[in-house]
Amino acid sequence: MKIVVHDTASAMTDLLQRPLAERPDALREMLSPVNRALPAGADLIQMHHMSGFRVDREDPRYLPALAQMQDAGVWSRIEESLGTAWEHLSGAVPGIEHADTVDVVLVLGNPDDEHLTVRSRGYFGMGGFPGLIHLVMWPTDTSLEKIGHVAAHELHHNVRYANVHWDPMAVTVGEWVVSEGLAEAFVRELVGEQAMGHWSQTLTGPELDRAYEKITADIDVAEMEKLTAYVLGDATAQYMGHQPVGLPDFAGYAAGLRIVDAHLAASGLTAARSTALPAREILTNAGVTTGA
Numbered sequence: 001m002k003i004v005v006h007d008t009a010s011a012m013t014d015l016l017q018r019p020l021a022e023r024p025d026a027l028r029e030m031l032s033p034v035n036r037a038l039p040a041g042a043d044l045i046q047m048h049h050m051s052g053f054r055v056d057r058e059d060p061r062y063l064p065a066l067a068q069m070q071d072a073g074v075w076s077r078i079e080e081s082l083g084t085a086w087e088h089l090s091g092a093v094p095g096i097e098h099a100d101t102v103d104v105v106l107v108l109g110n111p112d113d114e115h116l117t118v119r120s121r122g123y124f125g126m127g128g129f130p131g132l133i134h135l136v137m138w139p140t141d142t143s144l145e146k147i148g149h150v151a152a153h154e155l156h157h158n159v160r161y162a163n164v165h166w167d168p169m170a171v172t173v174g175e176w177v178v179s180e181g182l183a184e185a186f187v188r189e190l191v192g193e194q195a196m197g198h199w200s201q202t203l204t205g206p207e208l209d210r211a212y213e214k215i216t217a218d219i220d221v222a223e224m225e226k227l228t229a230y231v232l233g234d235a236t237a238q239y240m241g242h243q244p245v246g247l248p249d250f251a252g253y254a255a256g257l258r259i260v261d262a263h264l265a266a267s268g269l270t271a272a273r274s275t276a277l278p279a280r281e282i283l284t285n286a287g288v289t290t291g292a
Contacts, residue, residue, distance in 0.1 A: 001086055005079040005104040006033070009070050012108055015055070016062050023055035033103035037129035051116045051124075051136050053108045061111055068139045069108075074147055078104060078135070081148030085155045088190055092272035097162045099131035104151065109138035115239050119249055121198055123147050127154025128179075130162040142198070149187050149195040156183040156275060163276035168224040173252070174290060176231050177215060178279040181256025185264065185271035199250035200257045211251040212258055218245075219283065220291040231256075262286035 008030060015026040024045055031044055038047060045055065053062055069075075082104065090096065109116045109123075116122065116136060122143030127133040133154045137143050160179060184200040203211060215230055229237035231252030234244035263274065263285040274282065283290050 001090070001098050002101045003079065003082045003086065003104060004101060005075055005082070005106075006030075007075070008106050009066060009075055012053075012066055013063065016053075016066070020056065020058070027055050031105065031107070033105055033132055034134055037126075037132050037134070048107070049110075051109055051113045053110055062108060065111070065139050066108055069137065069144075072139070072144050074137070074144070075106065077148040078106065078151045081152050082133075082155055085152035085186075085190055089156070089159060089186070089272045089275060092270060093275060096159060096276060098159050099162055102131055102133060102155070102158055104133045104135070106135040106137060106147075109136045111138050115236060119233075119236065123150055125150045125154040127157040128161050128166060130158055133158060146195065146197065149191060150197060152190055153183040153187050153197065156186040156271070160275050164278065170222055171224055171227065172220055172222045172279070173215060173227055173230045174219040174283050174288070175279040176227055177219075177252040177256035178259060178282050179256070180231060180253045181258070181260030182271050182274055182282075184253060184257050185260045186275075189271045197253070200253040203248060203251060203254040207248065208251075208254050208258070211247055212255045214245070214247060215252060215255045216259075216288050219288060259283065259286045259288060 011030040015023055015030065018026060027048060028044055031048060035044060038044065053059070111117060116124065117138055117140070122140035123135070123137045123146065125133060125135045133151060135147065135151060135154070137147055157179060160182065184196050187195050218230065221227065221230070225242055228240055228242040229245040229247055233247050233249035233251050235249055237244050260271065260282065263282045264271065266285040280290055
């Protein structure tokens with residue numbers, strides 16, 4: 001696997017020094033690797049503006065934030081983390097299917113976007129499309145510490161979905177929460193518990209028990225647009241225009257990690273060795289009942 005961490009630091013610095021009228025085209029050029037993962041007819045600029053920096057207005061916070069990320073070595077740390085993650089995963093499962101090249105595109109986030117800066121603590125990623133990892137970041141203490149670890153989390157998704165078919169119309173709650181639990185367990189296996197995202201750590205006790213019961217009761221609910229609240233929670237679902245189901249932020253990550261931990265204990269496998277396993281097998285090992 002060839003991992004290409006694009007120099008978006010230079011591209012964004014150049015873009016933000018251009019006249020406003022030139023910025024959308026510069027952004028399209030920078031995000032060209034992302035185009036292939038977008039739904040048909042989706043507008044790249046509109047998708048970017050959901051959490052990324054704005055290209056339709058000036059903001060004096062952007063260039064200092066980029067400089068802070070560069071000074072912290074964010075791009076090199078992402079590259080190092082991904083190299084270590086791939087070495088571990090490919091060593092655990094020799095011959096596993098994977099994209100020949102993975103393009104890694106990190107963009108500066110929007111500091112006024114609550115989903116990014118508050119719920120996600122300044123960073124998140126998308127890696128389920130084989131061959132692409134898209135990271136969004138606004139520099140905070142948490143994001144500067146953990147951006148490399150979320151890149152490893154997304155690499156696990158990237159390899160999983162080169163082996164497991166993801167159909168947006170048929171994907172289930174079970175598949176999505178298992179994938180998040182596996183990716184978080186993979187980061188823990190690779191670096192340690194302190195590297196895991198807050199999304200799998202903050203829900204505990206009776207609140208986690210209630211969320212787990214709700215999620216496992218609806219484990220076979222299918223179709224992407226119905227699933228957001230089960231994984232990301234009601235607030236994010238409503239932010240994305242989807243229906244709430246009565247779950248707190250990132251409930252599916254914590255429930256998915258509980259499922260995966262039960263699977264690991266029952267099977268004796270590691271998260272890396274479980275990368276390409278069907279969700280149904282992992283759920284069965286965890287004692288979660290699914291449909292036929």
